[in-house]
Amino acid sequence: MGIFNFEETQSIGEVRGVDTARVFIQVHSAEKLSHARVGRLVTIQGLDSNEWLLGMINRVWRDPLEGDTEVGDEMSPPITENNGVQVTLVGTYRAKHGEVSNYFTRAVLSLPDINRPVFPVEGKALEDFMGIIGSAGVATKKPLEIGTYTLDRKAKAFIDGDKLFQRHAALLGSTGSGKSWSVANILEQASKLDYSNIIVFDLHGEYTKLPYAQQLRIAGPGDLADPKEGVLFLPFWLLNYDEMQSMLIDHSEQSAPNQSLAVLDAITKAKKTVLEQLKKQEVLDTFTVDSPIPFKMEHIVKELEYKNAEIIGSGEFYESGKKAGQEKTTQGPLNNKLTRLLIRLKNKLEDRRYGFLFQPPEKWYEYEALHRLADQLMGHTGITDYNKPGIKVIDFSEVPSDVLPVMVSLTARLVFQIQFWSDPGTNNDGRHPVLLLCDEAHLYLPSASKSANPLEKKALENFERIAKEGRKYGVGLMIVSQRPSDVSTTILSQCNNIISLRLSNDSDKSVVKGLMPDSLSGLLEILPGLEIGEAIIVGDAVLLPTRIVLNKPTYKPLSATIDFWQRWDNQKGATDLVKAVEQLRRQSRN
Secondary structure (H helix, E strand, O other): OOOOOOOHHHOOEEEEEEOOOEEEEEEOOHHHHOOOOOOOEEEEEOOOOOEEEEEEEEEEEEEEEEOOEEEOOEEEOOEEEEEEEEEEEEEEEEEEEOOEEEEEEOOOOOOOOOOOEEEEOOHHHHHHHHHHHHHOOOOOOOOEEEEEEOOOOOOEEEEOHHHHHHOOEEEEOOOOOOHHHHHHHHHHHHOOOOOOOEEEEEOOOOOOOOOOOEEEEEOOHHHOOOOOOOEEOOOHHHOOHHHHHHHHOOOOOOOHHHHHHHHHHHHHHHHHHHHHHHOOHHHHHHOOOOOOOOOOHHHHHHHHHHHHOOEEEEEEEOOOOOOOOOEEEEEOOOOOOOHHHHHHHHHHHHOHHHHHHHOOOHHHHOOOHHHHHHHHHHOOOOOOOOOOOOEEEEEOOOOOOOOHHHHHHHHHHHHHHHHHOOOOOHHHOOOOOEEEEEOOHHHOOEOHHHOOOHHHHHHHHHHHHHHHHHHHHOEEEEEEEOOHHHEOHHHHHOOOEEEEOOOOOHHHHHHHHHHOOHHHHHHHHHHHHOOOOEEEEEEOOOOOOEEEEEOOOOOOOOOOOOOHHHHHHOOOOOOOHHHHHHHHHHOOOO
């Protein structure tokens, strides 16, 4: 026997219209209409008593109808009502499906007949059904429990961790809606897996206090003299040629093509020299300008200075009119055409804010430096080694905003390329999957209409490739943003799972609507009314698109909103403004 057993009196109405995804129901009375609320579930019998169609209410109406009826000598206008409900079909339940009992699928296996009675799923039926949905996520000993269902707070909500990460996900919500707590909840559960592998791009230092995560930080000006453990440098030689150009070349200048050619030649020469000195013949035979080969910037500067001042002798000599015997000379092809490039480059080299790029310690110029960086980023020793857990939080808060997009992009590109070139083994088991969690994604993955900056364009190109191809190589993306309308639509369109918290901005809601199936667009109307920490989850990772109250993490991120009025009324301690000013001068909080 299945979980749905209804009496005829429990029906709220009958089917009056059907299309490919929606059902229109005529409700018996105003009293019955009270059981129909937007977001609630209803069920309609399918082909037989074994099959029931599940639907979600997305519209309810109550229309008075006026008509003239002759009563004696007077006309009396009696009022009748046209009560209706529109339902979106979301799946099919079968009490028995082959050898499986209590089977649920998101596929709509049949459409209901006209005049079929419609029953609200509530009480014991709702509890039993949510239990089936919840148990479907417990295929592993450590399932990903995301929260509880709004419809039934006793039913735990699980999501498929494999499908959530391998098919990319977007976690969206306005400021203060609970995004950071939701991220921390997912990270906390992932940390309990022995070989989890997640890299968090933390732009504001919100996740730097999570005890189960390995804390890494891009070096700030205060780290150059004596970098501590966990401080990362991203030396200039890690950039590919396009990224270098976007950082150094001003393409509005007339001499930009000459500058690009000069940089190309200088970098190629520097990398070739290093490989020859190290006797890396196999690499030397196949390397390109984009190959990550360590070199020092002073060699590039010297080469550019030489070309900028180059004088070429003709081999002929003056006999008279000038000093006898003096060789005839001409200016080199790049003479005085690289001056502005050199000024820009030297300014960056001397600016300590860019020290993580141009002033790394000597060990970052070693050939094995990239081996060590790869292990720091992608090592997955797990919880058995507490000092090197599988959750890596990279703090980018001290990276200058003008180069932030390309630095985040560089880190993601390195991870993807290392995964790409890893030995796939048998059935891809040679690659250990890694998730890139992109917090505040709108700051470095802008939509096409807002990405005029060359650095942002290069960052977008790298992430768009990961979004399109990452699944094949075990690289997943989770995009986290408070402004989905400002995030690249190309990247968001590749996210097959949407976790949307409260959103009130019309342009943001419009973007989320474009990511959802047309049949579920009605769910968006309730986004502005969601509670803090409440979300709508749609996608491959959940059996049923519905509202879920997300669990709170044990260890909370540093994202709490400061209470203005209460703090003005009862300030606990004075702010150390002198310390703040000195940290401003040092460009470091450490």
